[in-house]
Amino acid sequence: MDHHISETFSRPALIRLDDHTTCVRFETMKVASALAAVRHLLQRGVIAPGDTLVDSSSGMYAHALALACHRYGLGCRIVASTTVDTTLRVQLEILGAVVDSVPPGGDLRLDQALRVARVQEILRTEPRHYWMRQYHDDIHYLGYRPITEMIRRELGEQPLTIVGGVGTGASTGALATYLRDAALDVALVGVQPFESVTFGSDHVRDPEIIIAGIGSAIPFANVRHSLYDTVHWVGFDAAQAGSIALLREHAIFAGLSTGGAYLAAGFERRLAPGRHVLFLAPDTGHRYVDAAFTRPSSALAVRDLRPHQITAPAEMRLPWSRMRWNGSPAPVPAVAPPVTTDGPPGRLPGARSRR
Template identity: 60%
Template sequence: MKAVSALAAVRHLLDTGAVRRGDTLLDSSSGIYAYALALACHRYGMRCHIVGSTTVDRTLRTQLAVLGATLEQMEPCSDLKLDQKRRVERVHEILAEHPEYHWMRQYHDDVHYLGYRAIADRIREAVGGAGGAGGGAAGLTLVGGVGSGASTGALARYLRGADDPARPPADVELVGVQPYGSLTFGAEHVPDPEIIIAGIGSSIPFGNVSHELYDTLHWISFDAALAGSVDLLRRHAVFAGLSTGAGYLAARHERERAPERTVLFIAADTGHRYVDTVYARHREAKALTDLAPREVADQRQLALPWSRMRWNRAPAPAGPQMRAFRARGSPGWPLRAMLEA
């Protein structure tokens, strides 16, 4: 999924003179973005340096090596929050040693929104417009893991017409999917006994998450996402990752609530790195008919395995980490200039 984002970001940096061919691009990743950035660097003649999560598997390590990327992988760690913190600290150490490296800041730089404009255009064509009515007379509901905020945030902005003031307002609802334990929408106080689903949550504030874009949030546990992934393969022959299983659950529910709307969900990656941790446990998967979200009014009511809350395009939740981050402001590129580029 992030290949479109990384390719557009690197091309923009080259076009604007922010980097030159042969420069080294640096970032941290739990998997998908590492592969995407390595592909982009290979295409445009750049060097790629990745600080990888402990979850990066042998298959991805091999792919990165073939593409010529340098990978520094964190030591095994049972706490993905600590893993994320250590990766960010290592990035800063590398920048101190190599100030000539360009840090891509996939979590904080709006340059990563650019690649999704073309995807939004394809969605408009596929669902019959997504402009004016937003995917037919009843509108479009977009479902996806929040993660860094770039994919769902960018698609919602473009589909709603942020890049074209002349286009009529579109009826596009954005539904974000989060793991328990994620800080982004205020669920850090509810741990998942299994794992935080890598890639769709965060233990640190992300500047690319625009909370005001989201209409609804689903918090989905590892066990529920596992059931979604297994059902998706059995029912639709789609072999995808754990975040896709979570998105599939949320999308099915939103479709049942509003069958008149077109519902689209993002399947971020394939299931290969989840063979042992998810698909080998397929006998444990619950039937989807046994799963339903608990409707909550605020984060204090969150409970495993699945909770749903209307967000109503509210600002970021109050909290010391989020307040400190927002006080600093996002270090990213000015979004309006990016949308108009």
């Protein structure tokens, strides 16, 4: 029996769609990483009850961190993106989180940079605040280890292809790392939106980009590019088609990043029928209802979609492109500068807890 809802949310449902495809379906995926990261920091004495954890978020991580802080009796402060809607904001505030809204910067790059800058301002004046650094710290990989154990119990030792949105790299990167450490044959396929620097799609504009959470306009230090074998770049129109098809065909209501992963998973399954494909569904579709689900008749048909096969990022184009990544290093704009600190990595130089 669970003692807190965060523990329930941290475990996905594994749903077999056919003999060679499984959906790893979460209510809200980042609870797995936030809960394990907070527990690890408490066990090491890096943070203590009474401290406040702070981070920037476009939505899912904000909810995850607020739940983890509620579970362990910690304060929570979120520097919120404009994509944090009323439904989420109400939950955050009732859970006890302080929500700081940063005015829109005019584009995604500036919005993300302004939010990180605001976090650093807070740390300079609040010595008992700890920055969780969801974009930078590998500690967020830890929560996915138990999920790899679930996968091994259910699917055994067969060759696997993992498909999912990259985001900070914690989910897909962690699953591949832990399964490969167990000597499994694992291919890793990352899904990205256009306009993201992480895998070099920032030069392609998607007029309806709202696929929050799986791309970035700033470098993410905890994406390990060398883990990825293949990358799919999926635009809004293609991701919408995937999300609607997943709901229609399998009754799974999930967000746009899941729609992109469903498309990519189907393509990879056809390419390598001897492998079992797992794709990640990190959240439900509720936040995308108005934007993606209310006009199903106008959506593209999945059966008509194929990715543009490319050999370099300069060749990519909407609505869907695919390239063998082969463990290549990060593109130059995606290389994060080092974060220097005299103390623990979540605190700025000179900041110390008063316990």
